[in-house]
Amino acid sequence: MELEDIRRRIAAAEQAAGRTAGSVTLIAVSKVQPAERVEAVLNAGQRIFGENYVQEAQGKWPGWRNRFDGVSVHMIGPLQSNKAKAAVQLFDAIHTLDRISLARKLAAQIAEQGKKPELFIQVNTGEEPQKAGVLADDLPGFLASCRELGLSVQGLMCIPPESEDPVPHFRMLRRLARDNGLAGLSMGMSADFETAIAEGATHVRVGSAIFGARNYS
Template sequence: MGLDDIRGRIAAAERAAGRAAGSVTLIAVSKVQPADRIEAVLGAGQRVFGENYVQEAQGKWPGWRERFDGVELHMIGPLQSNKAKAAVELFDAIHTLDRISLARKLAHQVAEQGRSPQLFVQVNTGDEPQKAGILADELPGFLVSCRDLGLSPEGLMCIPPEDEDPVPHFRLLRRLADENGLALLSMGMSADFEAAIAEGATHVRVGSAIFGARSYGQTVKSTGPLV
Protein backbone atom coordinates (compact mmCIF):
# COMPACT_ATOMS: atom_id res chain seq x y z
CA MET A 1 0.00 0.00 0.00
CA GLY A 2 0.95 3.64 -0.09
CA LEU A 3 -0.39 7.12 -0.74
CA ASP A 4 -1.58 6.45 -4.30
CA ASP A 5 -3.38 3.30 -3.22
CA ILE A 6 -5.15 5.09 -0.36
CA ARG A 7 -6.14 7.99 -2.60
CA GLY A 8 -7.56 5.52 -5.11
CA ARG A 9 -9.52 3.68 -2.45
CA ILE A 10 -10.94 6.92 -1.07
CA ALA A 11 -12.05 7.96 -4.56
CA ALA A 12 -13.68 4.57 -5.09
CA ALA A 13 -15.45 4.79 -1.73
CA GLU A 14 -16.73 8.26 -2.58
CA ARG A 15 -18.15 6.96 -5.85
CA ALA A 16 -19.70 3.92 -4.21
CA ALA A 17 -21.42 6.15 -1.64
CA GLY A 18 -22.70 8.54 -4.32
CA ARG A 19 -20.58 11.34 -2.94
CA ALA A 20 -18.77 14.07 -4.82
CA ALA A 21 -15.16 13.45 -5.77
CA GLY A 22 -12.87 15.15 -3.28
CA SER A 23 -15.51 15.39 -0.57
CA VAL A 24 -13.34 13.41 1.86
CA THR A 25 -10.14 14.91 3.29
CA LEU A 26 -7.28 12.47 3.78
CA ILE A 27 -5.30 13.18 6.94
CA ALA A 28 -1.93 11.43 6.68
CA VAL A 29 -1.04 10.48 10.24
CA SER A 30 2.67 11.23 10.47
CA LYS A 31 3.36 10.76 14.18
CA VAL A 32 6.75 9.17 14.92
CA GLN A 33 7.38 8.50 11.24
CA PRO A 34 10.93 8.92 9.88
CA ALA A 35 11.62 12.19 8.11
CA ASP A 36 12.38 10.54 4.77
CA ARG A 37 8.94 8.90 4.66
CA ILE A 38 7.17 12.14 5.49
CA GLU A 39 9.18 14.07 2.89
CA ALA A 40 8.33 11.46 0.25
CA VAL A 41 4.61 11.90 0.98
CA LEU A 42 5.00 15.69 0.93
CA GLY A 43 6.80 15.35 -2.39
CA ALA A 44 3.86 13.35 -3.74
CA GLY A 45 1.56 16.29 -3.06
CA GLN A 46 -0.06 15.36 0.26
CA ARG A 47 -0.59 18.48 2.35
CA VAL A 48 -2.88 17.48 5.24
CA PHE A 49 -1.16 15.71 8.13
CA GLY A 50 -2.18 14.52 11.57
CA GLU A 51 -0.02 14.56 14.68
CA ASN A 52 -0.65 13.16 18.16
CA TYR A 53 1.94 15.05 20.17
CA VAL A 54 2.39 18.82 20.34
CA GLN A 55 6.09 18.67 21.18
CA GLU A 56 6.88 16.31 18.32
CA ALA A 57 4.98 18.47 15.86
CA GLN A 58 6.78 21.60 17.08
CA GLY A 59 10.11 19.92 16.44
CA LYS A 60 9.55 18.89 12.85
CA TRP A 61 6.85 20.86 11.05
CA PRO A 62 8.15 24.48 11.00
CA GLY A 63 10.96 23.50 8.62
CA TRP A 64 8.67 21.55 6.31
CA ARG A 65 6.19 24.42 6.24
CA GLU A 66 8.97 26.65 4.93
CA ARG A 67 9.74 24.18 2.16
CA PHE A 68 6.25 23.02 1.18
CA ASP A 69 3.39 25.44 0.57
CA GLY A 70 -0.09 24.73 1.86
CA VAL A 71 0.69 22.30 4.68
CA GLU A 72 -2.28 21.83 7.01
CA LEU A 73 -1.73 20.28 10.45
CA HIS A 74 -4.41 18.48 12.45
CA MET A 75 -4.06 17.61 16.14
CA ILE A 76 -5.60 14.15 16.47
CA GLY A 77 -4.16 12.97 19.79
CA PRO A 78 -5.14 13.77 23.37
CA LEU A 79 -4.41 17.42 24.12
CA GLN A 80 -3.19 18.44 27.55
CA SER A 81 -4.62 21.73 28.77
CA ASN A 82 -1.13 23.11 29.37
CA LYS A 83 -0.37 22.61 25.67
CA ALA A 84 -3.35 24.70 24.51
CA LYS A 85 -1.23 27.76 23.70
CA ALA A 86 1.17 25.82 21.50
CA ALA A 87 -1.68 23.88 19.88
CA VAL A 88 -3.52 27.03 18.83
CA GLU A 89 -0.27 28.47 17.48
CA LEU A 90 0.66 25.39 15.46
CA PHE A 91 -2.42 23.47 14.37
CA ASP A 92 -5.05 24.29 11.76
CA ALA A 93 -7.53 21.85 13.30
CA ILE A 94 -7.95 20.15 16.67
CA HIS A 95 -9.96 16.91 16.65
CA THR A 96 -9.79 16.12 20.36
CA LEU A 97 -11.81 18.76 22.21
CA ASP A 98 -13.07 16.45 24.94
CA ARG A 99 -13.68 18.38 28.18
CA ILE A 100 -14.76 21.77 29.41
CA SER A 101 -11.42 22.59 31.05
CA LEU A 102 -9.72 22.24 27.67
CA ALA A 103 -12.45 24.32 26.03
CA ARG A 104 -11.75 27.13 28.50
CA LYS A 105 -8.01 27.01 27.77
CA LEU A 106 -8.57 26.97 24.02
CA ALA A 107 -11.06 29.86 24.21
CA HIS A 108 -8.52 31.92 26.12
CA GLN A 109 -5.82 31.22 23.54
CA VAL A 110 -8.12 31.86 20.59
CA ALA A 111 -8.98 35.27 22.05
CA GLU A 112 -5.35 36.04 22.89
CA GLN A 113 -3.81 34.91 19.61
CA GLY A 114 -6.59 36.03 17.29
CA ARG A 115 -6.65 32.73 15.40
CA SER A 116 -8.92 29.75 15.79
CA PRO A 117 -8.16 26.23 14.63
CA GLN A 118 -11.09 24.27 13.25
CA LEU A 119 -12.54 22.35 16.18
CA PHE A 120 -13.96 18.82 16.40
CA VAL A 121 -15.51 17.47 19.59
CA GLN A 122 -14.35 13.96 20.43
CA VAL A 123 -17.32 11.73 21.27
CA ASN A 124 -16.92 8.54 23.30
CA THR A 125 -19.38 6.56 21.20
CA GLY A 126 -18.62 3.31 23.00
CA ASP A 127 -19.07 4.80 26.48
CA GLU A 128 -15.64 3.37 27.35
CA PRO A 129 -14.45 4.46 30.81
CA GLN A 130 -10.78 4.39 29.80
CA LYS A 131 -11.30 6.53 26.70
CA ALA A 132 -11.54 10.30 26.41
CA GLY A 133 -14.52 11.98 24.82
CA ILE A 134 -17.90 13.48 25.54
CA LEU A 135 -20.72 10.98 26.06
CA ALA A 136 -23.43 11.10 23.41
CA ASP A 137 -26.18 12.31 25.73
CA GLU A 138 -23.93 15.06 27.11
CA LEU A 139 -22.98 16.44 23.70
CA PRO A 140 -25.73 19.09 23.28
CA GLY A 141 -24.93 20.67 26.64
CA PHE A 142 -21.21 20.56 25.96
CA LEU A 143 -21.67 22.33 22.63
CA VAL A 144 -23.71 25.05 24.34
CA SER A 145 -20.92 25.51 26.89
CA CYS A 146 -18.32 25.74 24.12
CA ARG A 147 -20.32 28.35 22.26
CA ASP A 148 -20.83 30.33 25.46
CA LEU A 149 -17.03 30.48 25.70
CA GLY A 150 -16.83 31.85 22.15
CA LEU A 151 -15.76 28.62 20.46
CA SER A 152 -17.48 27.31 17.34
CA PRO A 153 -17.01 23.55 16.97
CA GLU A 154 -17.62 22.48 13.37
CA GLY A 155 -17.53 18.72 13.65
CA LEU A 156 -17.29 15.53 15.68
CA MET A 157 -14.62 12.85 15.97
CA CYS A 158 -14.73 9.29 17.28
CA ILE A 159 -12.49 6.27 17.78
CA PRO A 160 -14.72 3.17 17.91
CA PRO A 161 -13.87 0.37 20.36
CA GLU A 162 -11.23 -1.93 18.90
CA ASP A 163 -13.22 -5.11 19.37
CA GLU A 164 -16.51 -3.90 17.88
CA ASP A 165 -17.96 -3.32 14.43
CA PRO A 166 -17.20 0.37 13.80
CA VAL A 167 -20.23 1.00 11.58
CA PRO A 168 -22.78 1.54 14.39
CA HIS A 169 -20.37 4.04 15.94
CA PHE A 170 -19.98 5.89 12.65
CA ARG A 171 -23.76 6.00 12.28
CA LEU A 172 -24.17 7.32 15.80
CA LEU A 173 -21.61 10.05 15.18
CA ARG A 174 -23.34 11.10 11.98
CA ARG A 175 -26.72 11.22 13.73
CA LEU A 176 -25.27 13.35 16.51
CA ALA A 177 -23.72 15.71 13.98
CA ASP A 178 -27.01 16.04 12.11
CA GLU A 179 -28.97 16.65 15.32
CA ASN A 180 -26.55 19.35 16.43
CA GLY A 181 -26.04 21.12 13.11
CA LEU A 182 -22.40 20.10 12.60
CA ALA A 183 -21.08 19.51 9.11
CA LEU A 184 -17.80 17.66 9.66
CA LEU A 185 -17.15 14.06 10.70
CA SER A 186 -13.64 12.85 11.54
CA MET A 187 -13.95 9.07 11.58
CA GLY A 188 -12.27 6.11 9.97
CA MET A 189 -8.65 4.95 10.12
CA SER A 190 -6.45 2.58 8.11
CA ALA A 191 -8.60 -0.51 8.74
CA ASP A 192 -12.06 1.00 8.31
CA PHE A 193 -11.94 4.30 6.42
CA GLU A 194 -14.01 2.99 3.50
CA ALA A 195 -16.84 2.04 5.86
CA ALA A 196 -16.56 5.48 7.45
CA ILE A 197 -16.84 7.17 4.06
CA ALA A 198 -19.98 5.16 3.33
CA GLU A 199 -21.42 6.54 6.58
CA GLY A 200 -20.57 10.16 5.85
CA ALA A 201 -16.98 10.79 7.01
CA THR A 202 -15.56 14.09 5.80
CA HIS A 203 -12.10 13.42 7.25
CA VAL A 204 -10.31 10.06 7.49
CA ARG A 205 -7.12 9.50 9.48
CA VAL A 206 -4.71 7.07 7.81
CA GLY A 207 -1.15 6.44 8.95
CA SER A 208 0.49 3.04 8.64
CA ALA A 209 -1.27 2.23 5.36
CA ILE A 210 0.50 5.24 3.84
CA PHE A 211 3.84 5.34 5.63
CA GLY A 212 4.39 1.78 6.83
CA ALA A 213 4.96 0.64 10.40
CA ARG A 214 5.77 3.40 12.87
CA SER A 215 9.29 3.82 14.21
CA TYR A 216 8.76 4.50 17.89
CA GLY A 217 11.79 5.83 19.70
CA GLN A 218 13.25 7.47 16.62
CA THR A 219 13.86 11.23 16.58
CA VAL A 220 11.99 12.85 13.72
CA LYS A 221 12.92 16.32 12.50
CA SER A 222 12.61 18.16 9.23
CA THR A 223 15.80 19.21 7.52
CA GLY A 224 14.87 22.88 7.34
CA PRO A 225 14.53 25.15 4.32
CA LEU A 226 16.21 24.36 1.06
CA VAL A 227 18.95 26.82 0.00
Protein backbone atom coordinates (compact mmCIF):
# COMPACT_ATOMS: atom_id res chain seq x y z
CA MET A 1 0.00 0.00 0.00
CA GLU A 2 0.99 3.66 -0.29
CA LEU A 3 2.01 3.83 3.38
CA GLU A 4 4.75 1.26 2.87
CA ASP A 5 6.05 3.19 -0.14
CA ILE A 6 6.19 6.41 1.89
CA ARG A 7 8.01 4.62 4.70
CA ARG A 8 10.58 3.25 2.23
CA ARG A 9 11.08 6.69 0.73
CA ILE A 10 11.57 8.26 4.17
CA ALA A 11 14.14 5.60 5.07
CA ALA A 12 15.98 6.17 1.77
CA ALA A 13 15.94 9.94 2.30
CA GLU A 14 17.30 9.52 5.84
CA GLN A 15 20.12 7.34 4.54
CA ALA A 16 20.92 9.68 1.63
CA ALA A 17 21.15 12.64 4.04
CA GLY A 18 23.34 10.74 6.50
CA ARG A 19 20.57 10.84 9.06
CA THR A 20 19.98 8.19 11.72
CA ALA A 21 17.44 5.59 10.63
CA GLY A 22 14.08 6.35 12.25
CA SER A 23 14.98 9.95 13.11
CA VAL A 24 12.10 11.35 11.05
CA THR A 25 8.54 11.10 12.40
CA LEU A 26 5.85 10.44 9.78
CA ILE A 27 2.58 12.26 10.48
CA ALA A 28 -0.19 10.76 8.34
CA VAL A 29 -2.52 13.67 7.58
CA SER A 30 -5.99 12.18 7.91
CA LYS A 31 -8.12 15.34 7.68
CA VAL A 32 -11.30 14.93 5.58
CA GLN A 33 -10.38 11.32 4.76
CA PRO A 34 -13.06 8.59 4.81
CA ALA A 35 -13.02 6.36 7.85
CA GLU A 36 -12.22 3.24 5.84
CA ARG A 37 -9.01 4.81 4.48
CA VAL A 38 -7.88 5.88 7.94
CA GLU A 39 -8.66 2.46 9.42
CA ALA A 40 -6.64 0.78 6.66
CA VAL A 41 -3.63 2.89 7.61
CA LEU A 42 -4.21 2.19 11.32
CA ASN A 43 -4.38 -1.53 10.56
CA ALA A 44 -1.07 -1.22 8.69
CA GLY A 45 0.56 -0.01 11.91
CA GLN A 46 0.67 3.77 11.52
CA ARG A 47 0.00 5.46 14.86
CA ILE A 48 0.78 9.18 14.36
CA PHE A 49 -1.84 11.25 12.56
CA GLY A 50 -2.42 14.90 11.74
CA GLU A 51 -5.70 16.79 11.80
CA ASN A 52 -6.60 20.36 10.79
CA TYR A 53 -9.95 20.78 12.53
CA VAL A 54 -10.70 20.32 16.22
CA GLN A 55 -14.34 19.39 15.70
CA GLU A 56 -13.55 16.76 13.07
CA ALA A 57 -10.85 15.23 15.26
CA GLN A 58 -13.21 15.17 18.27
CA GLY A 59 -15.71 13.20 16.23
CA LYS A 60 -13.43 10.37 15.20
CA TRP A 61 -10.27 9.93 17.28
CA PRO A 62 -11.68 9.03 20.71
CA GLY A 63 -13.25 5.94 19.18
CA TRP A 64 -10.13 4.89 17.32
CA ARG A 65 -8.00 5.44 20.40
CA ASN A 66 -10.18 2.94 22.22
CA ARG A 67 -9.53 0.36 19.51
CA PHE A 68 -5.89 1.00 18.62
CA ASP A 69 -3.09 1.29 21.18
CA GLY A 70 -0.47 4.00 20.97
CA VAL A 71 -2.33 6.47 18.76
CA SER A 72 -0.93 10.02 18.74
CA VAL A 73 -2.89 12.86 17.10
CA HIS A 74 -1.22 16.12 16.06
CA MET A 75 -2.96 19.44 15.39
CA ILE A 76 -1.48 20.82 12.17
CA GLY A 77 -4.13 23.37 11.15
CA PRO A 78 -4.83 26.89 12.41
CA LEU A 79 -6.09 26.79 15.99
CA GLN A 80 -8.66 29.25 17.30
CA SER A 81 -7.99 30.47 20.83
CA ASN A 82 -11.48 29.42 21.94
CA LYS A 83 -10.63 25.82 20.98
CA ALA A 84 -7.58 25.69 23.25
CA LYS A 85 -9.32 23.60 25.94
CA ALA A 86 -10.47 20.96 23.46
CA ALA A 87 -7.09 21.00 21.72
CA VAL A 88 -5.17 20.27 24.92
CA GLN A 89 -7.65 17.51 25.78
CA LEU A 90 -7.35 15.85 22.38
CA PHE A 91 -3.97 16.46 20.77
CA ASP A 92 -0.57 15.06 21.69
CA ALA A 93 1.17 17.80 19.70
CA ILE A 94 0.18 21.23 18.38
CA HIS A 95 2.20 22.48 15.40
CA THR A 96 0.45 25.83 14.90
CA LEU A 97 1.23 28.04 17.89
CA ASP A 98 1.47 31.49 16.31
CA ARG A 99 0.21 34.29 18.58
CA ILE A 100 0.31 35.38 22.18
CA SER A 101 -3.45 35.08 22.79
CA LEU A 102 -3.28 31.41 21.84
CA ALA A 103 -0.14 30.91 23.92
CA ARG A 104 -1.91 32.28 27.00
CA LYS A 105 -4.94 30.04 26.47
CA LEU A 106 -2.79 26.97 25.93
CA ALA A 107 -0.69 27.74 29.01
CA ALA A 108 -3.83 28.03 31.13
CA GLN A 109 -5.28 24.78 29.81
CA ILE A 110 -2.01 22.88 30.15
CA ALA A 111 -1.82 23.98 33.78
CA GLU A 112 -5.47 23.14 34.42
CA GLN A 113 -5.51 19.75 32.69
CA GLY A 114 -2.01 18.64 33.67
CA LYS A 115 -1.26 17.64 30.08
CA LYS A 116 1.85 18.56 28.10
CA PRO A 117 1.33 18.40 24.33
CA GLU A 118 4.42 18.95 22.21
CA LEU A 119 4.38 22.52 20.91
CA PHE A 120 5.73 23.86 17.63
CA ILE A 121 5.68 27.53 16.63
CA GLN A 122 4.46 28.08 13.09
CA VAL A 123 6.71 30.48 11.16
CA ASN A 124 5.41 32.32 8.09
CA THR A 125 8.67 31.96 6.15
CA GLY A 126 7.15 33.40 2.98
CA GLU A 127 5.62 36.40 4.78
CA GLU A 128 2.30 35.58 3.09
CA PRO A 129 -0.46 37.87 4.43
CA GLN A 130 -3.13 35.18 4.09
CA LYS A 131 -1.16 32.56 5.98
CA ALA A 132 -0.84 32.03 9.73
CA GLY A 133 2.51 32.06 11.44
CA VAL A 134 4.98 34.27 13.25
CA LEU A 135 7.33 36.32 11.08
CA ALA A 136 10.97 35.29 11.32
CA ASP A 137 12.04 38.61 12.87
CA ASP A 138 9.37 38.26 15.56
CA LEU A 139 10.25 34.70 16.53
CA PRO A 140 12.81 35.35 19.31
CA GLY A 141 10.47 37.69 21.17
CA PHE A 142 7.48 35.41 20.73
CA LEU A 143 9.44 32.36 21.89
CA ALA A 144 10.61 34.28 24.96
CA SER A 145 7.00 35.18 25.76
CA CYS A 146 5.94 31.53 25.40
CA ARG A 147 8.70 30.45 27.76
CA GLU A 148 7.70 33.12 30.29
CA LEU A 149 4.22 31.57 30.25
CA GLY A 150 5.78 28.23 31.15
CA LEU A 151 5.28 26.68 27.72
CA SER A 152 7.85 24.13 26.60
CA VAL A 153 8.32 24.64 22.86
CA GLN A 154 9.93 21.71 21.04
CA GLY A 155 10.36 23.12 17.56
CA LEU A 156 9.21 25.13 14.57
CA MET A 157 6.83 24.46 11.69
CA CYS A 158 6.44 26.01 8.25
CA ILE A 159 4.38 25.69 5.08
CA PRO A 160 6.38 27.20 2.19
CA PRO A 161 4.52 29.17 -0.51
CA GLU A 162 3.10 26.78 -3.11
CA SER A 163 4.69 28.58 -6.04
CA GLU A 164 8.22 28.72 -4.63
CA ASP A 165 11.17 26.39 -4.22
CA PRO A 166 10.75 25.06 -0.65
CA VAL A 167 14.49 24.68 0.00
CA PRO A 168 15.19 28.30 1.08
CA HIS A 169 12.19 28.11 3.43
CA PHE A 170 13.34 24.81 4.94
CA ARG A 171 16.83 26.25 5.41
CA MET A 172 15.43 29.39 7.02
CA LEU A 173 13.42 27.27 9.47
CA ARG A 174 16.46 25.14 10.30
CA ARG A 175 18.56 28.26 10.94
CA LEU A 176 15.85 29.81 13.12
CA ALA A 177 15.53 26.62 15.13
CA ARG A 178 19.28 26.39 15.63
CA ASP A 179 19.60 30.04 16.63
CA ASN A 180 16.79 29.68 19.16
CA GLY A 181 17.84 26.39 20.71
CA LEU A 182 15.05 24.26 19.26
CA ALA A 183 15.44 20.71 17.95
CA GLY A 184 12.13 20.02 16.19
CA LEU A 185 11.52 20.88 12.52
CA SER A 186 8.00 20.13 11.27
CA MET A 187 8.35 20.68 7.53
CA GLY A 188 7.69 18.81 4.32
CA MET A 189 4.46 17.44 2.87
CA SER A 190 3.47 14.94 0.17
CA ALA A 191 5.24 16.77 -2.66
CA ASP A 192 8.48 17.68 -0.91
CA PHE A 193 9.03 15.55 2.20
CA GLU A 194 12.23 13.99 0.85
CA THR A 195 13.67 17.45 0.24
CA ALA A 196 12.63 18.45 3.75
CA ILE A 197 14.40 15.41 5.22
CA ALA A 198 17.58 16.38 3.35
CA GLU A 199 17.27 19.82 4.98
CA GLY A 200 16.82 18.46 8.50
CA ALA A 201 13.09 17.81 9.02
CA THR A 202 12.28 15.84 12.17
CA HIS A 203 8.54 15.60 11.36
CA VAL A 204 6.98 15.32 7.88
CA ARG A 205 3.25 15.75 7.26
CA VAL A 206 2.07 13.45 4.46
CA GLY A 207 -1.58 13.13 3.50
CA SER A 208 -2.66 12.56 -0.09
CA ALA A 209 0.42 10.47 -0.92
CA ILE A 210 -0.77 7.97 1.71
CA PHE A 211 -4.57 8.23 1.61
CA GLY A 212 -5.28 9.46 -1.91
CA ALA A 213 -6.91 12.73 -2.98
CA ARG A 214 -9.29 14.40 -0.54
CA ASN A 215 -12.92 14.99 -1.38
CA TYR A 216 -14.07 18.19 0.34
CA SER A 217 -17.63 17.90 -0.94
